[in-house]
Amino acid sequence: MADANKGYDGSMPPGKKLKIVFVIGGPGSGKGTQCSKIVNQFGFTHLSAGDLLRQEAKSNTEQGTMIKNLMHEGKLVSSEIIVRLLLKAILASGNDKFLIDGFPRHEENRRAYEKIVNIDPEFVLLIDCSREEMERRILHRNQGRDDDNVDTIRRRFEVFQESTLPVIQHYEKMGKLRRVDGNRQPDMVFEDVKAIFAQMNTQGRNVTIAQTNPFKRWFLHLCCGCFDVQDGRN
Numbered sequence: 613m614a615d616a617n618k619g620y621d622g623s624m625p626p627g628k629k630l631k632i633v634f635v636i637g638g639p640g641s642g643k644g645t646q647c648s649k650i651v652n653q654f655g656f657t658h659l660s661a662g663d664l665l666r667q668e669a670k671s672n673t674e675q676g677t678m679i680k681n682l683m684h685e686g687k688l689v690s691s692e693i694i695v696r697l698l699l700k701a702i703l704a705s706g707n708d709k710f711l712i713d714g715f716p717r718h719e720e721n722r723r724a725y726e727k728i729v730n731i732d733p734e735f736v737l738l739i740d741c742s743r744e745e746m747e748r749r750i751l752h753r754n755q756g757r758d759d760d761n762v763d764t765i766r767r768r769f770e771v772f773q774e775s776t777l778p779v780i781q782h783y784e785k786m787g788k789l790r791r792v793d794g795n796r797q798p799d800m801v802f803e804d805v806k807a808i809f810a811q812m813n814t815q816g817r818n819v820t821i822a823q824t825n826p827f828k829r830w831f832l833h834l835c836c837g838c839f840d841v842q843d844g845r846n
């Protein structure tokens with residue numbers, strides 16, 4: 613094949629197979645905690661949508677201030693912004709296995725990801741946890757998060773109920789949802805998580821950089837300085 617990665621910064625070898633797993637669950641359900649364990653045991657790169665946004669919010673820009681305000685109110689940030697940050701982090705990483713934590717939060721997130729990245733997740737891990745337990749955990753978290761206060765927590769729960777449920781139903785219909793009971797101790801939850809990852813198919817997606825959809829070319833050019841990602845399904 614001709615130089616399929618022409619125009620790309622070179623960090624992703626041609627034909628590299630990428631594995632994506634979405635990790636979703638209510639606020640405080642233990643997504644970050646389980647992701648750390650998965651990273652240690654299975655060598656994934658952990659990309660937390662919330663952490664990427666918090667990082668961006670620190671930048672002294674109009675976009676940073678807008679993100680900061682939305683997060684303080686417990687609202688969701690535009691899908692284009694978050695997908696752009698995720699894609700940038702994927703492309704900058706030398707890894708081929710990614711946990712995307714806290715994404716997709718709603719149908720618009722999911723559609724933006726499909727349009728721009730278009731790599732089917734291997735599966736979607738849902739950490740199921742009661743509202744009382746999640747609230748208790750968040751109020752004891754002590755990580756100085758601006759959104760860990762009673763009012764914003766209430767709004768985040770509402771957003772999860774209203775917006776994330778349709779995403780869960782979508783992946784359930786596709787047979788891609790893997791649900792674990794997150795109400796137990798972290799190590800017990802991880803026993804179930806481990807079994808799910810151990811079963812993961814060793815085949816991934818064959819991803820190369822090429823020139824396809826003009827929208828994706830434009831988008832990637834703007835956000836990452838590269839030209840395109842093509843999912844060469846095998």
Ligand SMILES: Nc1ncnc2c1ncn2[C@@H]1O[C@H](COP(=O)(O)OP(=O)(O)OP(=O)(O)O)[C@@H](O)[C@H]1O
Nearest residue numbers: 638639640641642643644645749750753796797798
């Ligand atoms: N299974 C568990 N049992 C008890 N406490 C837990 C458990 N999992 C995580 N925690 C604690 O609960 C708090 C929230 O966990 P974590 O940050 O992993 O949740 P999260 O789903 O990533 O939350 P958010 O959506 O707000 O980012 C942390 O203080 C963490 O140490």
Ligand SMILES: Nc1ccn([C@H]2C[C@H](O)[C@@H](COP(=O)(O)O)O2)c(=O)n1
Nearest residue numbers: 661662663686687688689714715717
């Ligand atoms: N797909 C996403 C993920 C996160 N956000 C914003 C809104 C959340 O309340 C906040 C914190 O996320 P968390 O760390 O709890 O996963 O980040 C968003 O708008 N879109």
Ligand SMILES: [Mg+2]
Nearest residue numbers: 643644660662
């Ligand atoms: Mg988290």
